Amino acid sequence: MNREELYKLATEARKNSYSPFSGFRVGAALLTAEGRVYTGVNIENSSYGATICAERTAFVKAISEGERSFSAIAVSAGDEEAVPCGICRQFMYEFAPDIEIITCRDGALRRHTLEELLPEGFRLDEKGDLNG
Ligand code: ZN
Numbered sequence: 001m002n003r004e005e006l007y008k009l010a011t012e013a014r015k016n017s018y019s020p021f022s023g024f025r026v027g028a029a030l031l032t033a034e035g036r037v038y039t040g041v042n043i044e045n046s047s048y049g050a051t052i053c054a055e056r057t058a059f060v061k062a063i064s065e066g067e068r069s070f071s072a073i074a075v076s077a078g079d080e081e082a083v084p085c086g087i088c089r090q091f092m093y094e095f096a097p098d099i100e101i102i103t104c105r106d107g108a109l110r111r112h113t114l115e116e117l118l119p120e121g122f123r124l125d126e127k128g129d130l131n132g
Contacts, residue, residue: 003072003102003109006031010076010102013039013054020044027076028054030062033069038062055088059095070095074102081105084117093121 006029013027019042026042040058044051052060055075062070073092075082081103084092092099092114101112114121124130 001031001035001037003074003100003111006037006072007074007076007102007104007109009037009039010054010074011078013041014076014078017041017054018043021048024077024080026054026082028058029074030055030058030070031072031074032062032067033071036062036067038065038067053085053088054082055084056091059091063095068095070099072100072102076104081110083112086118089114089118090122093118093123097121097123 009029010027013029014025017025017027019025021044028040030038038058038061040054040061042052042054043057055073058073075084083103084101097114099114101114101117103110103112
């Protein structure tokens with residue numbers, strides 16, 4: 001799947017955003033290494049801290065279905081560029097430190113690496129020790 005198609009799926013997913021408080025509708029489309037796509041949206045909550053972003057929603061769906069290998073994620077906020085927040089960057093780093101992140105600014109797709117967005121990310125190994 002090319003990046004334009006993945007971004008289009010992220011944009012289509014926005015319609016299911018639950019964002020009554022901010023009105024900021026975000027959609028994400030997560031591409032696995034095997035070519036499957038999981039979409040996600042931001043889901044706000046009256047207790048603001050319980051809000052979850054579109055990127056993490058997509059990852060939670062995929063991981064809960066047994067996926068562990070990811071190649072790209074597109075994030076769409078319509079006419080505004082939505083670059084993943086710090087929590088999402090850290091969340092993605094756990095599962096996909098090499099993932100490609102697709103956003104859009106002024107109608108042009110932008111490609112980011114997670115390494116660019118989260119240099120020296122934090123990760124424990126399976127024993128709970130710091131890993132690199
Ligand atoms: Zn986020």
